[in-house]
Amino acid sequence: MTVKVRPVSNVIASMECMDSAIPYDGSTTCKVTLVNKEKTSVTISVTSVDFGTVQNAWARSYQWGIKVDPITITLPYNGDKEIDVKIDLRMLAQDFWGSSHYVYKFAEYTSYGIVVHLNNGITVSR
Numbered sequence: 719m720t721v722k723v724r725p726v727s728n729v730i731a732s733m734e735c736m737d738s739a740i741p742y743d744g745s746t747t748c749k750v751t752l753v754n755k756e757k758t759s760v761t762i763s764v765t766s767v768d769f770g771t772v773q774n775a776w777a778r779s780y781q782w783g784i785k786v787d788p789i790t791i792t793l794p795y796n797g798d799k800e801i802d803v804k805i806d807l808r809m810l811a812q813d814f815w816g817s818s819h820y821v822y823k824f825a826e827y828t829s830y831g832i833v834v835h836l837n838n839g840i841t842v843s844r
Contacts (some may be wrong), residue, residue, distance in 0.1 A: 728755040729762060729793065731842040733803075733816035733834060744823040745806040750834055750842055752801070755795035763790040763837045767803060769810065776803075782811030801836055 735748040754760050764786045767776035776784035784805040793799055810820040824830075833843040 727828050727838055729760055729840060731840050734844040743808050748803045748832060750801040752793055753798040754815050759792055761792045765837055766835045768833040783813045794815045820829050
């Protein structure tokens with residue numbers, strides 16, 4: 719599933735996740751694709767990732783269950799690049815509840831929204 723957002727600049731973002739459903743103790747990788755329509759190169763950074771109702775589930779200082787690679791990219795004019803956001807539910811359980819044993823708690827809900835916040839006010843979600 720791909721979700722496109724209304725551009726707030728000349729950088730257009732979309733996100734696609736490998737799995738629309740993952741087992742509660744599994745993981746998935748979402749690819750954020752960025753396209754630059756600016757007349758010059760643009761540097762884009764991931765500032766935070768929200769998971770479900772948890773805002774800032776990933777931030778630069780707190781990143782066990784969510785890995786972002788790369789955090790910062792430079793897009794050339796008319797160029798595109800991808801950022802991978804890997805979500806590991808077992809590690810998120812460690813982050814949220816202090817033990818990977820609590821990973822079963824993710825099965826309590828049928829879906830979780832994923833929102834990736836980028837600098838310059840760009841947000842993409844699934």
